[in-house]
Amino acid sequence: MATIQDVAKLAGVSTATVSRVLNENYKVSDKRRQLVLDAVRELGYRPNIIGRNLSRSENRTILVVSSWIDDDMLHGASYAAKELGYDLILSYTTEEDDKDALKYFENGLAGGIMFINFRGTDSRIAKLGAEYPIVQCAEYVDFPEACLVSIRDDDAIAELTDMLADEGRRRFAFIGPGSRQNYTIHYAEAREQGLRRALQKRGIPLDERFVVRYPTPGSSFEAAERTADEWLALPAEERPDAIICASDTIALACMNRLIRGGMSIPRDAAITGFDNRRAVYANPKLTTVDQPFFEMGAECVRMLVNIMSGKEVEEKRIFLDHKIIVRGSTDPTLE
Amino acid sequence: MATIQDVAKLAGVSTATVSRVLNENYKVSDKRRQLVLDAVRELGYRPNIIGRNLSRSENRTILVVSSWIDDDMLHGASYAAKELGYDLILSYTTEEDDKDALKYFENGLAGGIMFINFRGTDSRIAKLGAEYPIVQCAEYVDFPEACLVSIRDDDAIAELTDMLADEGRRRFAFIGPGSRQNYTIHYAEAREQGLRRALQKRGIPLDERFVVRYPTPGSSFEAAERTADEWLALPAEERPDAIICASDTIALACMNRLIRGGMSIPRDAAITGFDNRRAVYANPKLTTVDQPFFEMGAECVRMLVNIMSGKEVEEKRIFLDHKIIVRGSTDPTLE
DNA sequence: CTGTTAGCGCATTCAG
DNA sequence: CTGAATGCGCTAACAG
Numbered sequence: 232m233a234t235i236q237d238v239a240k241l242a243g244v245s246t247a248t249v250s251r252v253l254n255e256n257y258k259v260s261d262k263r264r265q266l267v268l269d270a271v272r273e274l275g276y277r278p279n280i281i282g283r284n285l286s287r288s289e290n291r292t293i294l295v296v297s298s299w300i301d302d303d304m305l306h307g308a309s310y311a312a313k314e315l316g317y318d319l320i321l322s323y324t325t326e327e328d329d330k331d332a333l334k335y336f337e338n339g340l341a342g343g344i345m346f347i348n349f350r351g352t353d354s355r356i357a358k359l360g361a362e363y364p365i366v367q368c369a370e371y372v373d374f375p376e377a378c379l380v381s382i383r384d385d386d387a388i389a390e391l392t393d394m395l396a397d398e399g400r401r402r403f404a405f406i407g408p409g410s411r412q413n414y415t416i417h418y419a420e421a422r423e424q425g426l427r428r429a430l431q432k433r434g435i436p437l438d439e440r441f442v443v444r445y446p447t448p449g450s451s452f453e454a455a456e457r458t459a460d461e462w463l464a465l466p467a468e469e470r471p472d473a474i475i476c477a478s479d480t481i482a483l484a485c486m487n488r489l490i491r492g493g494m495s496i497p498r499d500a501a502i503t504g505f506d507n508r509r510a511v512y513a514n515p516k517l518t519t520v521d522q523p524f525f526e527m528g529a530e531c532v533r534m535l536v537n538i539m540s541g542k543e544v545e546e547k548r549i550f551l552d553h554k555i556i557v558r559g560s561t562d563p564t565l566e
Numbered sequence: 567m568a569t570i571q572d573v574a575k576l577a578g579v580s581t582a583t584v585s586r587v588l589n590e591n592y593k594v595s596d597k598r599r600q601l602v603l604d605a606v607r608e609l610g611y612r613p614n615i616i617g618r619n620l621s622r623s624e625n626r627t628i629l630v631v632s633s634w635i636d637d638d639m640l641h642g643a644s645y646a647a648k649e650l651g652y653d654l655i656l657s658y659t660t661e662e663d664d665k666d667a668l669k670y671f672e673n674g675l676a677g678g679i680m681f682i683n684f685r686g687t688d689s690r691i692a693k694l695g696a697e698y699p700i701v702q703c704a705e706y707v708d709f710p711e712a713c714l715v716s717i718r719d720d721d722a723i724a725e726l727t728d729m730l731a732d733e734g735r736r737r738f739a740f741i742g743p744g745s746r747q748n749y750t751i752h753y754a755e756a757r758e759q760g761l762r763r764a765l766q767k768r769g770i771p772l773d774e775r776f777v778v779r780y781p782t783p784g785s786s787f788e789a790a791e792r793t794a795d796e797w798l799a800l801p802a803e804e805r806p807d808a809i810i811c812a813s814d815t816i817a818l819a820c821m822n823r824l825i826r827g828g829m830s831i832p833r834d835a836a837i838t839g840f841d842n843r844r845a846v847y848a849n850p851k852l853t854t855v856d857q858p859f860f861e862m863g864a865e866c867v868r869m870l871v872n873i874m875s876g877k878e879v880e881e882k883r884i885f886l887d888h889k890i891i892v893r894g895s896t897d898p899t900l901e
Numbered sequence: 902c903t904g905t906t907a908g909c910g911c912a913t914t915c916a917g
Numbered sequence: 918c919t920g921a922a923t924g925c926g927c928t929a930a931c932a933g
Contacts, residue, residue, distance in 0.1 A: 338612045
C-alpha cells in the first residue's frame with residue numbers, strides 16, 4: 232500500500248504538498264498539483280483513513296448497537312453514512328448490557344452511536360446521551376432530551392381501530408409483548424394506548440380479558456398461538472371480532488390458529504398486523520402498518536452526523552409517516 | 567479521553583511501562599505495575615485502538631459486504647469477531663459493484679472481507695481473493711481457491727426429494743430464481759441439481775414444464791404466485807404433487823395460492839421450503855431445511871481471522887450441517 | 902527491569 | 918506558495 236511519502240517522493244514534492252492537493256484546502260501551483268495527481272494515479276494511492284483520523288483527531292465512525300437488526304433499516308443507515316463519508320461499525324448487545332457501547336467511545340473507535348431498537352433503563356442511556364452523540368432508531372426509550380427517529384405508533388393503531396369500528400366491529404382485542412420491571416417496551420405501550428384512545432373516543436368498551444401482554448423475553452409466536460387457543464375455547468359469540476396485534480408475526484400466529492379452529496377471517500374476526508414485514512405470507516394477507524424502515528435508518532444517521540459534527544439539531548425527535556395497508560384479513564373483498 | 571501519557575504522568579513512569587503493563591508482554595516490577603493499574607483505574611483509561619493499530623501496523627477490522635443481510639448470520643459474525651478481538655464494519659453493495667470493497671482495503675480501514683450472500687463474476691472475486699483475505703458466507707461464487715462457509719444445498723434437497731418419493735409422490739416440481747448471463751445463483755443451481763440427482767437415482771422422470779426458474783432480479787413472491795396460478799389452470803390430475811421450492815418465501819407464495827385455488831395441502835400436493843425462516847408462518851406450516859445461520863456467520867469470521875493473521879488454513883471450504891424439519895405441508899398428521 | 906526514541910500515515914503548524 | 922518539523926496515541930527497538 233502506497234503511503235503519502237511514496238507519492239511525495241515520486242512527485243518530487245513534500246508530503247505537505249501532497250496533503251494539500253488531496254484535501255483541496257490550500258492553494259498549490261498548477262505545476263506541482265499535476266505532478267502530485269500523476270503520482271497518485273500511478274501508485275493507485277488512497278489516503279489511509281486511520282492516519283487521517285488520528286492526525287485530525289476526528290472520528291467519522293458510527294457504532295450501530297442493537298440486539299437485532301432489520302435489514303432495510305441497516306441498509307438505510309449504511310446508505311446515508313456512505314453519502315456523508317461516515318463508516319458503520321457493528322455491535323450486537325443483549326438488552327441489558329450497553330457497557331460495550333461505552334467501550335467503543337473510550338477506545339476511540341466510534342464517535343457516535345445509533346441505537347437500533349434499543350431497550351434499556353432511561354437513566355443509563357440518558358447518562359450516555361448527555362456525554363456522547365447518540366440517536367435512537369425505531370424502538371426507543373423516552374426521556375426529555377432524547378434524540379430519536381421513529382413513527383407514531385399510537386396514531387397508526389388508532390387509525391386501524393377507527394377503520395374497523397367504522398365497519399361495525401365492536402369486540403376489540405390487543406396482543407403484544409409486555410413490559411418488564413426494568414424497562415418499558417415503548418412500541419407495545421404506544422400501540423395499546425392507540426387502541427384505547429380510539430375506542431374511548433367512540434365510547435366503545437374494551438374487554439380487559441382481551442388485552443393480552445405476554446411475558447418477555449419469549450417467543451411471541453407461541454404466545455400468540457396460545458392466546459388464540461384460549462379464545463377458541465370461548466363460545467363463538469363471546470370471542471373478539473377485531474384483533475389488533477403489535478406485529479405481523481403475532482397476527483400470523485393468532486390468525487392461523489383461529490382458522491385451524493374453524494373461524495373464518497375476516498368474517499368472524501378481523502385481524503391486523505404491524506410492520507408489513509410478513510403480512511403477505513398470510514392467507515388471507517394481513518392488513519397492517521407499513522413502516523419506512525430504510526428511511527428511518529437513513530434519517531437516524533443524518534441526525535447523528537449533525538450532532539457529531541457539532542451542529543445544532545433543532546428536531547431532536549423525528550417521526551416519519553407510516554402507511555395503512557388494507558388486505559384480506561380485514562376486507563373480505565380483498566386477497 | 568485520557569491518553570497513555572496521562573497515565574504515565576500520574577503513575578510517575580514512562581509510557582513504555584504503561585504499554586508493557588497493559589499488553590502483558592514484558593516483565594514489569596510489581597511496584598510499578600500497581601502504580602500503573604491504579605492510574606488506569608483512576609483515569610478510566612482505555613487504550614485507543616486507532617493508535618494501537620497504527621503503531622502495530624496491523625488491522626483488526628473486517629469489512630462485511632452484502633446486498634442483504636440475515637440478522638442471525640450477522641449476529642454470529644459479530645459474536646465471533648468480538649470473541650477474537652476484531653471489529654465489523656459494514657458495506658452494502660449492489661450485486662454488481664464490489665469496487666467499494668476494494669476501497670476499504672486501499673484506505674486501510676479493513677484488513678479482510680466477509681462476503682455475505684455474494685453474487686458476482688468469478689474473475690472479479692478471484693482476483694480480489696488472490697490479493698486480500700476474503701471469505702464468502704452462505705451464497706458463494708465457486709472457483710478453485712475460494713474460501714467459503716455454506717451448507718450442502720444439493721444434499722438437503724436430495725433428502726427432501728427422497729422423503730417425498732418414499733411417500734409415493736411422483737410428479738415433482740421445482741421453483742427457484744434463475745441465473746443470469748453475468749452471474750450464477752449458486753444456491754438455486756445446487757438445489758435444482760439436488761432434485762434432479764435424487765430423481766434420476768430412482769428413475770423418476772422430471773417434467774420440465776414443472777421446473778420454473780423465474781427471472782432475477784424481481785419479486786420471487788409474485789413470480790411464485792403466478793406459477794401457482796398456471797398450475798391451477800391445468801386439470802387436477804396433471805398438476806405436480808410434490809413442489810420443491812428454493813426458499814420459504816417462494817413456498818409460501820405458491821402454497822397460499824394453490825390453497826385459494828381449491829387444492830388441499832398436503833393431500834393434493836406436498837410442498838417444501840428452504841431456510842426455516844418463514845416456515846411457521848404458513849398454514850399448514852412448511853416442511854423445510856433449517857440452516858445454521860448464526861454458526862455460518864461465526865465460522866466465516868473465524869476462518870477469515872485465521873487468514874488475516876497469516877495462519878495456514880487447511881479447510882478452505884467449510885460446509886455446516888443442515889437439518890430437515892418436517893411439518894404439515896408434507897405430513898398430514900402434523901400441523 | 903526501565904526510560905528514551907523512533908516511527909506507524911497523515912494533517913497542520915511554522916518558517917521561509 | 919512550499920518544505921521541514923511537530924503531533925495525533927500507541928508500540929517496539931534500543932540503550933541503560
